[in-house]
Every structure is written in structure tokens, then in C-alpha cells.
Amino acid sequence: MSTSLHHRAVEHLGTRIVGGALPTGHVMLAEHLEDELNVSRSVVREAVRVLQSLGLVETIKRVGIRVLPAHRWNPFDPLVIRWRLAGEGRGAQLRSLAELRSAVEPVAAELAAGNAPGSLRQELVGISLAMKEAGDAGDMATFLDLDIRFHALVLSGSGNEMFANLIGQVTETLTGRTVHGLMPEHPQKEALQWHMDVAHAIDAGNGAMARDAAAKIMRQTIAELAPSWDDQPRVFVPVSRN
Amino acid sequence: MSTSLHHRAVEHLGTRIVGGALPTGHVMLAEHLEDELNVSRSVVREAVRVLQSLGLVETIKRVGIRVLPAHRWNPFDPLVIRWRLAGEGRGAQLRSLAELRSAVEPVAAELAAGNAPGSLRQELVGISLAMKEAGDAGDMATFLDLDIRFHALVLSGSGNEMFANLIGQVTETLTGRTVHGLMPEHPQKEALQWHMDVAHAIDAGNGAMARDAAAKIMRQTIAELAPSWDDQPRVFVPVSRN
């Protein structure tokens, strides 16, 4: 009971919409939601306002609260991402995040080589060495922790707040990959080397080298994960013409 | 007066927080906001809930509504981006968006080469040709329209909903660049060729070539824009250690 009614209402509706239980175009009445959730109008209205700001619903006078199509949802919102990962969109969401990572991390590494503060560069080098140790020793728990921190530091070191904001999502994919047994017993030897290459290139201020090494890591990551989402259909949103 | 009170309240508070008029840590009272905006408590509370979901404020019992530091804001939310572009964070926001573009578009082009529907590939080729015509003729208005549609199609054709969601932001940077006179009189000859290369590579299903050509466009774009934000300080968010 520690979570507020507002929080529970947002969560309830969000999971049901993103999870597909409430299909696109489905119309709800605020009054009906009050009964269903056993809460007052204020709670329902505040929750609906939040979902509206996420692009999940729209309110229309004289009609009610309508569920919007998925392409209107804000795919970068942490709530939406979490709800998708928890529901039937999990595969597609993981693919999207992996592709986003593969795009962002090389550029983040390149920027970090040019901008990151000295202390961050040194910590990065240290972590890459510790990763190699843990990897060679087969200590996958420690390796995962170091891996997460490594990629978080690269994103943070880019000095781009949008990249830094992806730390949470990247962490999610890294832990998810390990938890779901998609990681090899030992990390690939090349991957360990590439992490060290990224760290040393950033430390040396060599942007191109950092970018290329990070790109190699991403290519391998994608190659490992791709089979698990081969069956996920892709959605092509039509581009408005004006 | 057609906009709702709720919308105006969100807008008023959002612009003032993101614009820096309300500094980090500033505490407001709901009651005070009612007077300031001349609205009732419901409106204030619903607006605060939305801003809370964007990470702009937090509410603390017995204290009030506190403005959160910028690194807690959701940098991908369209509202936050718009408010930053309208305020003093404009330069930093444009740089962030440009860097995000430079990361995403090459990968989007690569994915489009592998996944985009046939009709989209053909339209892309047609647009790249029309861009060359308009560019050679110096018709910059038409060129801008085509340019916007070109990049929107690439992002859409990737089949990644996160990439497709960036269409609006990319459009903003492209128009902004032209409106603020950062575009050359005539588009660079190479840029026109690269756009055609991207289109033809996607049409031919050659992912690597599409990626490389798109990367060249991005490198040139960054090089053109970089001088305008050289003075913008970068912010490095510390990475939580656990």
C-alpha cells in the first residue's frame, strides 16, 4: 500500500494498453475507470493526463478516453519501455533498444574520446582491464557489473545528455541478455580486447579508433542477439506528406 | 483561448523550468501556483503530475513542489525538447539532436536497406533525384522539403519505431538550420551525390554502402554546424555506482 493510488492507476492502465489488453481505438469512460479501479475522479483524471502526455490515450469530449495506436506512443519514455518489455512487445522492444545501442555507442565513444574528463578516461581503462580479468576467470557476475559500468561511463563521457539518458535502457538489455542465457559461458576473447581498445582509444583521445572498436562490439552484440528476434515483425510508420 | 487550462498550465511551468527561470531546487506551493495561474487546484495538480512524469519536478509532502536538476529531465520527450529549443538551452539541444542524428541515421539507412518495403525504396530514389535537380537549380525551399522527406523516409524505412520517432526532431533541425542561415547558398555537390548513394544503396539492399554514405552526410552536417555550438559547455552526469 506504499505506492500511491495515482501510481497504481497509471501502472494499471499503462500495462493494459501497452500490453495489448486494451486495443487501439478502445474507448473508456472516466466514470467506468473509477469503478474499475475503485478510486475517485481526481486519481483517474491525473492518471489519464499522464498517459495522455505519453501519447497512449487521447480524451475527446462527449466520447471518452480513446486508446491511441502504438505509433503515437513515445517509444523513448522509460514507462512505455518498461511496459513493452513486460508484455507481448518484449522481443520488438529488445530489438529496438539493441539497434539504438548499436547506433549510439560508437558515436558516444568517439565523443568521449574528445570530451570526457580525465578521471572518467582512467576509470574506463581500469574497468576494461578488470573486465578482462573477470572474463578470463569466468566470473560472469562480476563481468556483468563491470560491463554495465563500462558502457554507462562511455555514454556519460560523451557529454551528450540524450546518450547519457540511455544508460538505464542499456543496463536493462545487458542484464536481460545474461539473465536469459543469451551470453556465452566465457566472453569472447575479441570482445574483451575491443573493450580495452575502446578504453585506451578514449584515454588517448583517439575518436576514430574508439568509434571503430565500439562498432565492433556492437556488431558482435547484434549478431548474438539477432536470432532471438528474427520472428518479430517490423512496423513501418507511414511518413506524413506535407 | 482555445487551449485548455491544463495545457496552458503545463506549458507555463514547463517553459519556465526548462528555460531556467525556475532554478533547480526551487520549491513552489500548489496553492501559490493556483493564484499565479488563476486556476483551480485540479488544473494545477494535473499539470504537476504531467511535469512529474517528465522528470521536471517532484512533490514532497510537507515541503511542496521542487524543481529537479536538468539531468533528471527526460531529454527525449517532445515537450522538453521544444521547451529547450525555445529557451536558453537551444544551442546545447541542437547539438544533442545533431549528434543523435549522426549516430542514428547511418544505422537507420543500413536497416532500411535490409527491411524497407519496395515502394519506400523507390520513392527514396525519386526524391534523391529531385533533390539533385532542386539543388542544382538553387531552389532551396523545394530542396528543404525534399530533404526533410528523404530523411524521414530513411528513418521510417528502418522499421525501428524509436528511429521513426525521431522524424519530428530531425525535421526541426533541418528547418532550423535553413531558417538560421547555416545552410550554404547551394547544397554541396558531394552532399547531393551522397543522398543519391544512400537511396540507391537502400534500393539495392546494400546495407554497408547505405550506412557509409549516410555517415558521410552526417559528418559533413556536423562539420557545418559544429562552429555554432563550440561555446556550449558539456555536462557529464555522474554514473551511479552500484
Add this chain to the structure above:
DNA sequence: GAGTTTTGATGTCAGCACACATCGGTGTCA
């Protein structure tokens, strides 16, 4: 079929009870 009225939903307002973190006073103990 065009224009008008009715209806029913959200939008907005105002007042109340409650939970609870903070502050300050009071009491106890050393």
C-alpha cells in the same frame, strides 16, 4: 437535408477529511 435542440461526456471549480514529514516545545536524564 439544413438548422436547432437535447444530451452526455470531459473540463473546471471549491471545500473537506486524511496522512505524514517537519518543527518546536517539553520532559527526562546525566
Add this chain to the structure above:
DNA sequence: TGACACCGATGTGTGCTGACATCAAAACTC
């Protein structure tokens, strides 16, 4: 006398409710 723990007053967000305003869809009139 001073330090510290306790405890109640206070103020503010949370949640509930009844009433009215607004506006667009639907029904109705001509």
C-alpha cells in the same frame, strides 16, 4: 545546567465529493 529523546502542533500533498461550465455528437424539428 545542558544534552537528548519524545511528542504534539502545524502545514502541505493526497484523495474524495458535489456542483457547474463547456462543448460536440446525436437526436429532433421544420
